[in-house]
Amino acid sequence: MSSKIMQAGGLIWVTGYSGAGKSTVARIVSEELKSKGLPVLFLDGDDLRSILGEKFGHDLDERKRLAYVYSRLCKRICDNGITVVIATVAMFESVRAENRLSNLFYLEAYLDVPLDIRAERDPKGIYLAAKATGNILSTSVGFEEPSNPDIIVKNFGKTTPQIAATEIIEKFMNTLPLADAVSLPIPASYNERAKYWDSYYKKRVAPTPPSSFAIFCNENHFGNHCHVLEFGCGNGRDSFYFSKKHRITAIDQSVVATNTNKQRARDEGILNIDFVDGEFGKKTSGMPAVVDVVYGRFVMHAMSLEDEIQALNYSYQVLKPEGKIYLEFRTDKDRLMNDGVIVGLNERLTDHYRRFINLDDFCERLAQIGFAIDYCLERSGLAKHGDDDPTVARVIARKIT
Incomplete structure (x- = not known):
């Protein structure tokens, strides 16, 4: 295990729409990393919203404010040498950019699942409620899908949550030695x-x-x-x-x-x-x-x-x-x-x-x-x-x- 990640902590940001399987996959990632000897904390966006006492609403501005809270909470935890695996929608480009800017070891994992499969899973009844209004596409309005995630996982079909989690872990572990690899040539343009x-x-x-x-x-x-x-x-x-x-x-x-x-x-x-x-x-x-x-x-x-x-x-x-x-x-x-x-x-x-x-x-x-x-x-x-x-x-x- 990299001594640097043990000292600095890392952030694995598992994102995707509701029904993409974020919590299940992120929980497996967390447990697997723990088994490798890494100090890990698993966070679930829905649980955090509840812990915060429903202080934040559900319109886009409130969701973005809450996403920044998640981002900065993760940063504070990572600074104490703990790797955070968080499952959250939080699909705002500015939040993801802050994650990259603030965390030495960062992996952005996007669970890309088709709408019909997410609607079939529908763990919170979001798609059923939207379908009743005649506009199921409204569930994605205003969100910004990741433009450059570190890994895209098609979490459906033959890709089980275990397979998805393994792909994310391998990607995370393979990026660690590269974090300090870039050096500036001399002379430099x-x-x-x-x-x-x-x-x-x-x-x-x-x-x-x-x-x-x-x-x-x-x-x-x-x-x-x-x-x-x-x-x-x-x-x-x-x-x-x-x-x-x-x-x-x-x-x-x-x-x-x-x-x-x-x-x-x-x-x-x-x-x-x-x-x-x-x-x-x-x-x-x-x-x-x-x-x-x-x-x-x-x-x-x-x-x-x-x-x-x-x-x-x-x-x-x-x-x-x-x-x-x-x-x-x-x-x-x-x-x-x-x-x-x-x-x-x-x-x-x-x-x-x-x-x-x-x-x-x-x-x-x-x-x-x-x-x-x-x-x-x-x-x-x-x-x-x-x-x-x-x-x-x-x-x-x-x-x-």
């Missing part, structure tokens, strides 16, 4: 970097609360009602936080991440935030001409020196006079610099490319572009995440003219 980060945000654990750096900047340095441009926004954790007080434009190379963020903004009715996919520093549609703040956290050390200079020059161009850039990045004092393949003086390749930045040299480059350093700090203890406590720099620089 923009398309290669974008492809890597798409893979990253499909499979890696992505924290959702705002970073401590975002809170530090917002509470101590940002003015009122700023236009903030964030580059390398990832899953939008800081952008969504900033949007409570500011106008936000956020760019990332990953289409997966930006599309997920756009959907979340639509779902939550957030109108003062725009997500753009593209390369920061290059001409890209949707980017603002002038901003009050440029913000970048844990992105500068993932750039080559050439890309860094491009990003800093572009930041200087779009900032208003006296506007400021806020940056947090790993430095050459970070112990992670001792790991991985050496691909340059301070460049290393582990799961992806990192360039560990010398703070003095970096501040000199800022000054050459036309920035004045207002704040500069380098130490550990600022960006802890799990067992990782990197040595980072926090830099705030002001555009002078």
